[in-house]
């Protein structure tokens with residue numbers, strides 16, 4: 001008998017098939033502390049959660065029988081994915097079931113702040129008939145900026161069109177074709193910040209999206225704009241928002257999610273008359289809760305019974321014989337993806353992977369997933385993994401082309417990843433060198449030899465005497481230690497590339513100084529985390 005623990009409130013109707021399964025016993029026990037969960041988790045094969053239960057490494061360690069964690073919803077930021085993967089626990093989610101519901105909540109929040117509905121309600125039920133304080137604005141003809149045009153953002157944009165709004169969308173994976181299909185304008189984050197009357201965010205929380213709207217962004221916003229966050233706390237800097245409201249830049253804000261949930265009783269949002277809040281209700285409708293619960297229940301049963309399943313967030317199903325041959329390349333593949341995506345500009349159109357040497361002889365499909373994950377993860381963060389990376393690329397109309405060849409340029413194995421975007425085409429090649437481990441051996445047309453680790457600084461320059469000295473001096477003056485250095489060039493006196501491995505992050509100002517140094521054409525930092 002498989003034992004399943006449901007530790008957050010999940011729709012009974014949705015988990016009915018789990019409860020009816022003859023080989024499954026379901027226990028509902030919600031609101032437990034970490035210690036309480038640690039005490040009981042050892043008897044369970046599966047854990048079903050929403051966003052409330054924080055599934056920590058301690059809980060997983062105690063969950064010696066745990067095979068699957070089912071997230072009845074989208075965001076898996078409450079589950080330590082790395083710890084789950086390390087322990088071989090499959091994490092699954094239900095990414096589609098609450099899209100419309102969350103979109104509708106964001107829309108409700110937008111209308112509520114446009115017309116001061118919660119504030120007017122407060123007064124009216126107290127017997128105060130105040131019609132003066134609540135002059136609203138129409139949505140019609142207003143510009144709505146949508147940051148994050150994935151499932152939810154795209155649905156918000158569709159509905160905003162019906163309200164006669166002008167929509168500017170931004171998403172690193174948004175192409176002109178998709179924008180045209182949706183009938184919206186594609187803009188940069190800066191366009192949205194400067195032009196929008198309303199901004200709504202629908203991104204995951206990643207290092208890149210954390211505080212993507214903060215002090216400097218509020219400075220250049222249209223006075224009187226309004227802002228909505230039904231995605232993840234932390235995408236908008238909460239304290240900077242309060243200041244922007246106090247200064248009259250922002251007229252109203254609506255938040256469903258917070259940097260810390262629940263927010264502390266003295267959180268400044270809770271006493272600000274221009275901010276309305278809901279307690280992470282985005283996905284809370286009968287329909288969405290049934291959808292996501294049905295979805296995870298189906299998958300949990302499959303996993304427990306050893307049958308095929310979809311939407312695993314963290315684990316690729318790879319046969320053992322294939323795994324033995326290609327596993328050593330997984331990390332290199334992912335790093336090549338990370339490297340080439342940081343090198344490129346603009347929405348990705350195509351990822352071309354060429355396997356040569358001994359890799360041309362084996363099934364490399366699972367390895368390609370790692371490369372695609374590397375490419376996508378800069379923008380999708382923990383939402384992309386080796387199981388869903390191909391699917392996420394497909395829904396973004398990114399073509400994946402895999403080629404095999406026997407031209408190895410002298411290496412026993414070689415992986416070449418070319419990224420085509422709307423703006424450029426960049427190439428990175430890497431190999432596993434016996435005794436030396438992972439090496440990047442080509443960047444665009446330049447041969448190099450560098451380990452893909454830590455912080456790399458790429459400097460494109462003219463092949464003239466003194467270049468190494470000027471770069472070294474500039475970094476030295478800024479207290480940046482160089483660990484290794486490589487210069488690659490095609491012809492003497494032509495263009496060349498310098499690849500420096502440095503001990504810490506290179507500040508933006510130093511990159512700017514490098515770019516303005518004579519004979520230097522480009523400078524870029526590549527980070528492997």
Ligand SMILES: NC(=O)C1=CN([C@@H]2O[C@H](COP(=O)(O)OP(=O)(O)OC[C@H]3O[C@@H](n4cnc5c(N)ncnc54)[C@H](O)[C@@H]3O)[C@@H](O)[C@H]2O)C=CC1
Nearest residue numbers: 074075102148150151152171202203204230231282283379
């Ligand atoms: N309030 C709530 O109860 C709910 C919140 N959510 C949250 O809403 C968010 C969106 O969910 P979905 O649309 O289902 O996810 P999704 O993965 O379909 O879309 C997210 C989009 O954000 C984009 N993105 C990543 N970095 C970006 C950046 N720097 N700038 C602009 N766009 C960027 C990605 O390319 C992706 O297309 C997630 O954070 C999810 O956890 C989802 C459901 C319910």
Ligand SMILES: O=C(O)C(=O)COP(=O)(O)O
Nearest residue numbers: 050051052073074075283
């Ligand atoms: O699905 C998501 O990402 C959500 O944020 C919904 O969270 P919840 O299931 O309502 O706790």
